[in-house]
Amino acid sequence: MxxxxxxxxxxxxxxVLDIEKLAIARGRDVNYFKEELMLDSKSQNVDFEDVITMAVNAAKPIISEQDKEDIEMVIFATESGLDFCKSNSTYVCKYLGLKSNVRNFEIKNACYAATCAVQMAISWIASGVAPGKKCLVVSSDINYDHAGRSGEEVPAIGSVAMLISDKPVVIEYELGKNGYYTFECTDxxxxxxxxxxxxPQESLYAYLECAVGSWQHYKKVVGQDLDLNSYFKRIIYHTPFGGLVKLAHGNILKESYPGIKKSQIKENxxxxVMKSFKIPRAVGNTYSSTVYTCLLSLLLDDDEVKPGDRIGIFSYGSGSCAEFYSAIVLPGAKEYVKSLKIDEHLAARRPLTVEEFDHLAQLRSSHAEKPTFQTEMNYPEGWYDKYYKGKGLLIFRGAEDFIRKYEIS
Structure with missing residues (x-):
């Protein structure tokens, strides 16, 4: 199967906020942000969007009427939960118009959550208990108000929606080829x-340790003396920022090829790896969505990736849990991904000033824990009318006695 x-x-x-503007406003090194961290810009939400609206707006364009009949599981992966009890997934079922016979739940495991959800979906489908049925996985997260804090340049907002089934078009997962690694930390x-x-320092070392540890376990599970270069056409990583991935890939190369030279590591x-950075560089760290934005980037930008190529995938979540696994690129992958018009979606974002960026983060924080509030619909001024009005996007209007209110634009 x-x-x-x-x-x-x-x-x-x-x-979107240009990362150079942020660096200048905070008195930081522009070159460090752009060249060492490999960041160009980061997405930001209007006040009337949240993790629910982003998840629905990611999924809605790809879910057909037949999919609505076939989906019998919905998993919402997030570290931006809205309630200690109620699952975010119920909103997705409602606003996508799914049928009532759907198992749905929310997963929290930092930036590993989406991969955890995908692996659960794979196991459910492989079990054969619901032949022909599909699982919708959505990962959606927001950043906090980090104004002036160390590391504020990295986290952003965004969502990825994936339909997992036994009729794959984009990639086919290699069942059983999974390596795990975990230890408790508070990075x-x-x-x-x-x-x-x-x-930051603990996070750096945890990520690096988990990358090598999960890779070693992957090799043990697969049971082969793997040559990394010939076995994988490309490798994608959870990418908070490119500089961290560069270190992790270098460590895996050193483990695989003792004595490898620095120039060889750079070339490799x-x-x-580098052609998977397009969307993360433009959007920022979208938490558990990020490794899948790397997959999309690779299929958009790497002309050398062909059907049948094996892709290595590393997913990491703080706290910590990591997984190294693999998948095969399918014949329809590139044509499908190009049809999404992701470049147009990113180009349509309105540039922000740092002052506007900070104000939006403060607005979002000001709503937290409030039982009743209304979101600001006219900031930036006129943007709702230009980008949202009449477009059929889900928007967040606020809350009344903690009950959240949504509507279609």
Missing amino acids: KIGIEKINVYAGSL YARPTSTWDIIN FEEK
Whole structure:
């Protein structure tokens, strides 16, 4: 049985901040942001969008009427949960118009959550308990108000929707080829709805340890003396920022080829990894969506990737849990991904000033824990009418006694 991604889409919001503007405003090194971290810009939400609207707006364009009949599982992967009890997934079922006979739930496991959801979907389909049925996985997250804090340049907002089925079009997962690695740490955490713990050095070392550890386990599980260069056409990584991925890939190369030279590591990184950075560089770290924006980037930008090529995939979530797994590129993948018009979606975002960016982050934080509020519909001024009005996008109007209110634009 073939199992993989039948459909996929990304929603990266409608606003964007040039990373150079942020660096200058904060008195930081522009070259460090752009060359070392490999960041160009980051997406931001209007006040009337949240993780629910982004998830629905990512999924809606790719879900057909037949899909609505075939979907019997919905998994919402997020570290931006809205309630200690109610699952975000119920909103997705409602606003996509899915039938009532759908198992749905929410998964939290930092930036590993989407991969965890995908692996659960794979196992459910492989079990054969619901022949021909499909699982919709949505990952959606927002950043917090980080104004002036170390690391604020990295996190962003965004959502990816994936339809997992036994009729894959984009990639086919190699069942059973999975390596895991975990240990407890607090490199990043969200103890409240407005404040997150950011330990940059601990996060760096945790990511690097998990990358090598999960790769070693992958090799053990597969049971072959793998040659990384010939076995994988490309490798994609969870990409908070490109500089971290460069270090991790270098460590895996050193583990695989003792004595490898720095120049060889650089050349290998540029060949095997860098063409997966297009969307993360333009959007920022979208948490558990990021590894899938790397997949989309690869299929959009790498002309050398062909049907039948094997892609290595590394997913990491703070706290920590990591997985190294693999998939095969399918014949219809590139044509399908190009049909999504992702470049047009990213180009349509409105550029922000740093002041506007900060104001929007503060607006979102000001709503947290409030039982009743209305979202600001006219900031930036006139943007709702220009980008949203009459477009059929889901928007967030606010809450009344903690009950959230949504409507179609």
